[in-house]
Amino acid sequence: MTATPTLSFASRPAKLPESRRGWNGQFIDTDEVSKRGYWEPLEGNVCNLYRMLSNQEAIRSITRAMIDSTGNLEPIVEMWPDRMAPIVRNTPAGRELANVRWGLPSSSQALFQAATKRADSLRKKGRDVDFQELLKMEPDGGTTNVRNVESRHWKRWQGVEFRCVVPFTAFAEPDPASKLEGGRTPNAWFAANPDCPLMFFAGFWVPQWQSVRKIKEGLVTADLYGFLTTEPNAIMAPIHEKAMPVVLSNEDEIETWLTAPWEEARALQRPLPNDKLVQLPVELAVA
Incomplete structure (x- = not known):
């Protein structure tokens, strides 16, 4: 009988490079939207940076x-929104490991609100506006993560053909106290333990x-993905009191x-149960 593989294949490098890059604020969470010419993160935003050092x-x-x-x-030391990253998805040909773009389609309501604000701004400058073209x-x-999975926007992708694991x-989460x-x-x-074993987010694609x-x-056509969020556990709540990613802890x-x-x-x-997540010490979490 073949032994079931465990979720502990990745090992961390001796030292991760210091990053000077940052998120440009172009992405939003769930069903919220703000606009000043670009998408902006709002209060509910969670987990817009992760790493994948396994194989x-x-x-x-x-x-x-x-x-x-x-x-x-x-290995991916820093995974930011709108970049390509590996997911495992269901396809007609079978279960596939594929690189897909991070950021699900935002709701039509969010895009309508954003376009309306843009149109209002242009009209104030005396410019003619074709709203439908705008x-x-x-x-x-893109919407990086999903909380309200029963909303009309997300319900269409509940089927197994649209589910994936990431x-x-x-x-990572920003730590305002620091x-x-x-x-x-x-x-x-955050990781399963200081050795940073392989884990998986529950997602849609x-x-x-x-x-x-x-x-x-301009207009592009692409496969897209994002992952679910939920209430934070006791490990996560001191950093982000409203949400954490949905992590699948076993096969x-x-x-x-x-x-x-x-x-x-x-x-x-x-x-995720509290005993399955740790906040990494600073010396292990350089990014």
């Missing part, structure tokens, strides 16, 4: 992915969605998320 063999083994279209999958070309940087080894006066807000990093991600790109939960009827899979949208 594709471990990912395939745990998720039973039979197809791998990622090529040579390199709405069509309104940039949508591999990671640690995720901010120095006049400086940036440092990140607090959407095939071949046409939208304007960035004005300079059975991964299989349930990828195959079970919605009502059964929906029950996995709950906080």
Whole structure:
């Protein structure tokens, strides 16, 4: 009898490089929107930075992915919104490990509100506005994570054909309590334990969605993904009191998320048990 693989394949490098890059504020969370020419994060935003230092063999083994279209999958020290990252998804040909763009389609209501604000701003400057064209070309940087899975916008993607799991080894949240006066807000990093073993977010993916991600790109068609959030556990709450990602902690939960009827899979949208998450010491969390 073959032993069931465990969720502990990744190892951290001796030292991670110091990053000077930052999120440009182009992405939003759930069903909220703000606009000053770009998308902006609002209070409910959670987990817009993670890392994935494991390997594709471990990912395939745990998720039973039979197809791998990622090529040579390199470790990702920093994964930011709107970039390509590995997910495991259901496809007609079988379970696939694939690189997909991070940021699900935002709701039509959010885009309408954003286009309305843009139109109002242009009219104040005396410019003529074709609102339908403006709405069509309104940039949508993507919704990185989903809380209200029963909303009309998200219900269409509840089926197993749109579910995915997102591999990671640690995720970050800004820690306001650690901010120095006049400086940036440092990140607090979280993982299963200090060795940062492989774990998985529960997610949705959407095939071949046409939208304007960035004005300079124009209309593009891409596969998109994002992951679910839920109430924070006791480890997460001191840093982010409103939410944390939905983490699948074992192979059975991964299989349930990828195959079970919605009502059964929906029950996995709950906080990770406190004993399955740690905040990494500063020396292990440089990013």
